Amino acid sequence: MTVLAVSDLTKRYRRGGKPFAAVEAVSFEIGQAQTLALAGPSGSGKSTIARLVLRLLEPDAGRIEFEGADFLALSGAALRARRAKLQMVFQDPLAAFNPRATVARVLDDPLRIHGIASHTERPHRIAALLERVGLDAGLAQRAIHEISGGQRQRVAIARAIATRPSLIVLDEAVSALDVSVRGRILELLLDLQSQERIAYLFISHDLGVIRAVAHRVVILDAGRIVESGDARAVIADPQSAIGKALVAATPRLNRNRP
Amino acid sequence: MNRLRRFFRTPEAIAGANTLALLIVMALAAPLLFPGDPQAIAGPALLPPFQDWSLPLGTDRLGRDVLAELFHGARTSLAVGLAAAAAALLIGAVVGTLAGFAGGLIDEALMRITDAFQTVPSFLLALAFVSIVGPSLGVVVAAIALGAWTGPARVARAEVLSIRERDYVAGARVIGMQPMEIAFREVLPNALPPVLALSSVIVAAAILTEAALSFLGLGDPNRVTWGGMIAEGRAVLRTAPFLSIVPGIALVLTVLGVYLAGEGVVESSAVRRSLS
């Protein structure tokens, strides 16, 4: 079943008086419980696509179908209600939260806004969410700036799954994390995907990470799709110039150990 | 606690805080030390200071106790200064946040109104407002706030424009938060620090404006004000200059105290920011 279908998505800006396309005629689909990765150098339009799909930016042309319905046709309260099913995790977990917030408040907001739990029920829901992402429920009363980067990203994931979404956009969600933390966060994401049937739009510049978790990959250059297909097949044998350059530039550990 | 210790590290902060503390004590103690009407006649007219120890600062043309007037005047100055500054900051923060967050036509409209208020000298605005509505404490506060909210509005708007682009605002939209809740719960509290940094300047200006209005006879006639005292003394400036000088000194010290304390707050929070 297709969760998200994007066709001919286009976003143009004016830079120094000249129009330029940040995203040009991009089309892709993501199925239930599937991970589609967007890869490409900086400026290739990866993050713009994420923001277009989330309606944080409005496209100049193209269609976005979310769970079979026209997502671009929604506005106001109808759009806000629909957002429950389409969530996001940002790169920098510190910037992604109000600097004055506590963990409890961050998780309370989506539950309150979408009427998922009553006022008295919410503390239990928050504790359950924290445990779901491998955190201690006692963390709820801590301020966001007091917890570690890895914990923050887990809180971000807890917020994203609070409304039981069918798609989560992960915009470089593990790039700012230490490698040892990164592995565990990726494991958590895969767990959630297999248990809750969540689809991921996984944006990363790191082909190693993409290869580890994505089913399919789309490689972008200057706002256009230059290559797409099975993640492992594309990375093993890239056809486009940018695909080849990305693979060649990825650092390798030439370990001689068996 | 730490913040307080840092605040009291700079000499200007200590001087400013002490001056303000003295002023607040004066204002609070006025009804206790000088019960009854400060505008009542207490002795012979135009008694110079340090002659009669029951009237240490002497009396004015009508024989009113200058020291009692000074204490009661502190109440008016502080009340008007703080109330007007609070009102100006509140209006400014709300208008600036709405303009910066909404953008487009709402921003245009609100900022042109801000321009309009800014092009009229704030004192003239206050003067006109009080002349039309009539002098009373509330009207004086409103008149001063009317000319003082534009600065905070501009600062708040600039801050909101940068905060609006942060990830956590996008995050709030993604979880379906309503725009008004985003503006006033997520954005406004984080835009406040630079706006509050203006408060000492605004309080000081409000105290001076209040004194100027009173000097022109547009203060609340039922209250003693330092500006009114200076105006009273003007007629006998040559023979009894102390009548103008004493409230003048009080005014200078108050404004200086507010400035210095405000400077101390800004500095201590700057140290805090550079440490973190």
Next chain:
Amino acid sequence: MTTLLSIRDLAVRYRGDGLAALKGISLDVEAGERLAIIGESGSGKSTLALVIAGLLAWGAKIDGCIDWFLPTDADARGSKDRQASAINSSTPRLGRDIGFIFQDPSSSLDPVMPVGRQIAEVARAHLGIGWQDAFAIAKSLLERVRLPDPDAILRAYPHQLSGGQRQRVAIAAAIAAGPKLLIADEATSALDTIVQAEIVALIRRLVAEDGMTLLFISHDIALAATLADRIAVLRHGELIDLGETNQILDAPRHVYTRALLDAHLGLDAAPLLDRRGAQS
């Protein structure tokens, strides 16, 4: 090989939180080697870079010693009399003896000064030459860091350049006075993979051409391994592993080093999706 600097029992404590950022670090850096310092956030790797560069003067308490063995001018002229000249414990000068490349070039470059002038300023300040010569040096440096059209870039402001170009300019400024030691502190972390590989190749070439010693500070052990002769691993402010790159990769002594290597998601590793089996 001769030693360029020798660190003994170095400890750094930041005022304020009172936590030790570094403790008991002892490390020799050989002249001409490429040493990578690896660690995760909070490991103290950037603190170590800053201490060596002498940039930690304020707000930090430093114990232990760092001895420098900078070749003096006599050395440079080929004097045989090593006893008299080799040991020069006077503190090195940042810019002159040490070049420093920061993670974020947009914060290390002055936004309102043309980049050519920023590079020329370093050369002028440390080499005792006039502006005209300094600009000539700046232009040749821009060629050396492979920036297209150096004449145009000399007059450009930082915001007119891309992130990769700005980092190249920052590198040019760092090496303008011909430092003996080049410190790159997460110099490629803010860049995408392709630009990162180009900058690493550039640093490798410049270090080889000028015979500089390189300290490459990074969180990415795979990236560091492509460049370094030796790798030092820091964790919680302590130096826990140090060895030749091959030895660290093939036979890490410390379990943490092994964990770092295992956590690397390379293009040859088994994907996590598979390791979990076809459970979904």
